Amino acid sequence: DAKTTQPPSMDCAEGRAANLPCNHSTISGNEYVYWYRQIHSQGPQYIIHGLKNNETNEMASLIITEDRKSSTLILPHATLRDTAVYYCIVRVWNTGGFKTIFGAGTRLFVKA
Amino acid sequence: GAGVSQSPRYKVAKRGQDVALRCDPISGHVSLFWYQQALGQGPEFLTYFQNEAQLDKSGLPSDRFFAERPEGSVSTLKIQRTQQEDSAVYLCATEGAGANEQFFGPGTRLTVL
Numbered sequence: 026d027a028k029t030t031q032p033p034s035m036d037c038a039e040g041r042a043a044n045l046p047c048n049h050s051t052i053s054g055n056e057y058v059y060w061y062r063q064i065h066s067q068g069p070q071y072i073i074h075g076l077k078n079n080e081t082n083e084m085a086s087l088i089i090t091e092d093r094k095s096s097t098l099i100l101p102h103a104t105l106r107d108t109a110v111y112y113c114i115v116r117v118w119n120t121g122g123f124k125t126i127f128g129a130g131t132r133l134f135v136k137a
Numbered sequence: 138g139a140g141v142s143q144s145p146r147y148k149v150a151k152r153g154q155d156v157a158l159r160c161d162p163i164s165g166h167v168s169l170f171w172y173q174q175a176l177g178q179g180p181e182f183l184t185y186f187q188n189e190a191q192l193d194k195s196g197l198p199s200d201r202f203f204a205e206r207p208e209g210s211v212s213t214l215k216i217q218r219t220q221q222e223d224s225a226v227y228l229c230a231t232e233g234a235g236a237n238e239q240f241f242g243p244g245t246r247l248t249v250l
Contacts (some may be wrong), residue, residue, distance in 0.1 A: 068244055069228070069230075071239060124238070129179050
């Protein structure tokens with residue numbers, strides 16, 4: 026079962042920031058929060074991940090609440106090409122084996 | 138190539154046929170994952186390899202599904218006696234040792250008639 030909850034869809038105007046929320050209230054101390062996105066007919070693409078600190082890279086920023094029960098992915102200046110399904114997942118690094126559980130994701134529509 | 142490749146990209150099978158789906162990982166990536174993605178759904182985990190060892194196959198839906206990675210590189214997902222409910226996109230992803238990012242292939246779209 027997915028350990029995260031996301032809204033099914035969101036709209037965003039082109040050029041504005043897109044803020045995608047995710048709830049992961051049962052996250053444990055050694056689980057990371059990951060974000061992927063999937064553009065139609067392609068495999069998922071890694072965006073960013075974090076444990077407890079906020080993270081930023083060339084694609085996005087990840088804000089994790091202090092209690093780690095929720096997070097927000099921020100696309101600072103959304104473009105039409107950012108229209109995709111965004112998945113928030115939690116996973117733990119375990120050399121004994123692990124599985125990554127995807128939920129249904131948030132379908133982001135960026136509109137001109 | 139630089140990325141994960143999968144073949145074939147599209148496969149149509151008659152119900153009851155066996156199919157084999159191939160995944161070519163990024164060179165040197167020790168971890169390899171298979172996922173099944175039904176239309177409109179997120180990817181669902183099937184199985185995980187670390188090198189040639191299959192460490193988790195808890196997501197395989199039935200004993201008709203079998204995966205192998207005999208030399209720790211190329212992997213094959215085999216589905217025997219295909220059923221219509223097997224129709225989906227099958228995604229392969231690989232990850233380097235100690236890395237934090239899974240790289241996904243484009244998937245194989247399987248349609249069972």
